[in-house]
Amino acid sequence: MTFQFQTIDHVQLAAPNGCEERARKFYNGVLGFNEKEKPEELKRNGGVWFQAGSIEIHIGVEEPFSPAKKAHPAFVIDDLQIFIEHLEKNEIQYIKDNRLPGADRIYIFDPFGNRIEVLQWV
Known part of the structure; x- marks a missing residue:
């Protein structure tokens, strides 16, 4: 092959119409992600x-909306x-999972039901 993938640019998760404020409260307010300005041409979406x-x-936004309950991003965390x-503290439920050798991990769900894996390699 004459090409090689380098990295993931982004992960897209679906949510229902009108999701923006709930997404901000969760991804920014709870998880600590910073909001990134969308290009002007994409804001109308x-x-x-x-x-x-x-x-x-x-x-x-995806209509009709169906959350990703199996497919998910997995994020490595330091602690x-x-x-x-x-x-x-923020009353966010999580599920512990010890089935991956060498990792401590949990699953959380965003306000729209999308699964997110968070793990620490030990």
Whole structure:
């Protein structure tokens, strides 16, 4: 092959129409992602974009909407226990999963039911 993939540019998750404020409360308010300005040409599509370091999440409007309950992004974190305490403080439910050798991980769900994996390699 004469080409090679380099990195993931962003992950897009779907949400229902009118999702923007709930997305901001969760992705910015709870998870600490910064909102990223969408290009002018794409603003009319609805949704909202977020970034934390090199990770970008784009929340896009999809009608009819169906959350991603199996397919999901997985984010590596440096201290999963502190993150869990933060989730508990914000009354965000999570599911522990110890089936991946060498990793501590949990699953959370955004306000629209999309699954997100957060893990720490040990």
